[in-house]
Amino acid sequence: MRRIVLAFALVLVAATGWRLAQACAPDFFRAVFSYARHPDLPRTEFIDGRLGVLQPTFARSYLVIAYRYLNGIG
DSSP states (O other), rough: HHHHHHHHHHHHHHHHHHHOOOSSSOSSSSSOOOOOSSSOOOOHHHHOOOSSSSOSSSHHHHHHHHHHHHOOOO
């Protein structure tokens, strides 16, 4: 009897566990993409000093702008 109850509980947890499990990633309502060579559009925000997340793959000109702002020169 104890084995039957244990087996039933295991099957119940396995069956409902998939519905309760959630992934680690956030749930976005739309796809979120980032550019590899330049910051997001409009680029005027980037040029005005609102840098956002800097990527090492940005073109050197954008990295120079970011460098100047981060050093207080911009």
